[in-house]
Amino acid sequence: MSEPPHYCEGAAVVETGDGFFRPASRPARDFGVLLARTLVAAGTDGPVQVLDGMAGCGIRALRYGLEGGATAVWANDADPDRLPLLERNLARLPAAVHRQLSTATAQQLLAGCLVEGRRFELVDLDAFGCPAALVPLALEAVAFGGVLYLASTDGRSATGHDRLAAVRRFGAAARAHPASWEIALRLQLGLLARTAWAMGRGLSPLLSFSEGRAFRTAVRLARHPAAGEEAQLGLVAHCHGCGDQQVQSLLRLGRWRPCACPGAALDQGPALAVSGPLWIGPLQDPATLVAMLQQAEGGGAHLERPGRRRLERLRDDPAATPRCWPVDVIARHLGQGPPPLAPLVAALRAEGFATAASGVMAGQLRSEAPWPVIVATARRLLDR
Ligand SMILES: C[S@@+](CC[C@H](N)C(=O)[O-])C[C@H]1O[C@@H](n2cnc3c(N)ncnc32)[C@H](O)[C@@H]1O
Known part of the structure; x- marks a missing residue:
């Protein structure tokens, strides 16, 4: 019998099986590994436990163990047919890395973590569709100082193409905007921040990016919000007539300034398209991105050239204004x-x-x- 085809990425060799797998998502996997390594580098010799809640074939979990410096990985996928594949792929983990496999839904998995009081230094949820319903439980599963790395493939509601769904999922208005990916990432971060604050926690974005199909944000969870963190929630207005854009924090909400359209000063201009509430603060943490690039240079973790270029572009643009x-x-x-x-x-x-x-x-x-x-x-x- 012939061997099933193997796919090599970084230090990992996996069978990808019949289920969902995209080689093109490699930069997102490289970035996850580098995020884990920055946690290891910043840590005080404590454990770095990673939860891969939507593991697919398990390639991320394997790479977190092989390259990310994880001391323990938990790979979960709701599809029970994937378990034998996960078992075969994760058999390649070094013996020193503790492993756990499961086939729960992410909701069940995260609820179980809450009940058992389990927290992870890195929680990776590479979701299909919109993961909004998972956010409260996902944040509960992140250790203080740890990272939630969240993906959404719900482009329609976050880019203004399904305004009803945006209200339902983000509790926000999402309007067509020339920087649509940016608005989608900011809506996702706004939801994460509001959820963290409602739990008494704080968060700071480390990394936010998209290639137009998936919207990925990594945030660090803090025990308490930092001073002034709430000022980062606000609204973005765009005039489809003259092209002007304005930003307001919810904390200092006032009238929108008239745009440059004829009649705007007399309140007779076109209506502004307002999106939000969403995150209006920086999308990236340059120090984390520098640390990730250094980790890649030091060897041990792999970063392909397109991913490196993307990371450098993100480092050079903290995205302090929307x-x-x-x-x-x-x-x-x-x-x-x-x-x-x-x-x-x-x-x-x-x-x-x-x-x-x-x-x-x-x-x-x-x-x-x-x-x-x-x-x-x-x-x-x-x-x-
Ligand atoms: C985008 S794929 C994961 C890809 C993988 N992380 C990678 O990098 O190759 C999403 C996975 O989530 C699983 N899934 C879908 N809904 C789920 C749920 N509610 N809970 C857990 N897993 C789920 C699917 O079976 C699928 O394998």
């Missing part, structure tokens, strides 16, 4: 070709405005500059 525009949208407002992104970033920075090329969506400008200043600066660059 105000983002595709250069193509700026071009539409100018009535001429798109402005070159790097010179536009440099010019706005030289004018004193916090500005970056978005690390979340390629070809987008992130800036705190007023919209008319952005348009005028872009025009100047193109007219040179």
Whole structure:
């Protein structure tokens, strides 16, 4: 009989079986391993226990044990037919790594952890669809100082294509927006933050990214909210007429400033499309991303070149403001070709405005500059 085909990724060799598996999700797996290693590096020789709640073939759990420095891994998938595959793949874990396998639903698994008082340094939930219903139990399963690494493939409700579902799942308005992935990540973080706060906990985003199919956020859980953390929940308004964007924290909610549309000052402009409540603070923690890149350089954990480039782009854009525009949208407002992104970033920075090329969506400008200043600066660059 011929051997089943094997797939190699990082230090892992697995059978992927008949169920869901995407080689293209490799950067997300590489990042999870590097996050685990930063926990090991920052820890005080304590255990690093990882819960892989939607394990599929178990490749993440295996890599957490082989490369992530995990002292224990628990691989769970609700599909009982995957258990023999999980067993075969995780047999490759070093003997020193404690392992546990199960076939519960994530809801049952996490509820059991709560009942037993079990907490993990890293909880990885690589969900199909929207994991909103799992968030309270998932946060209960994370140790203080530990990380929840959450994926959602629910693009429709988070990008303004299903507004009813957005209200149901996020308790928020989600409107069409030129930086749609960014808004989706911020809605997810807003839900995580509100849930953590309701439990008396705090959180800080470490890593947020998407390739348009899955929306992935990693957050660190704190025993208590940090001072001022609640100011990071707010609303984002976008004018489909003139392109302006505004941001307000829920703590200091006031009237929206009139945009540049004709009649706006007299309250006769187009209605602003408002999304939120969502997370308006930074999406990335540059110190964590630097530590992850260093871990990859030190060897032991694998990071493919596309993943490295993505991580570097995210490191260079902490995403401190949600105000983002595709250069193509700026071009539409100018009535001429798109402005070159790097010179536009440099010019706005030289004018004193916090500005970056978005690390979340390629070809987008992130800036705190007023919209008319952005348009005028872009025009100047193109007219040179
Ligand atoms: C996106 S796949 C996981 C892929 C895997 N993490 C990887 O990197 O290859 C999601 C997995 O979750 C499982 N699943 C779906 N609903 C679940 C639930 N409610 N609880 C636990 N597992 C579930 C599916 O059987 C599927 O294998």
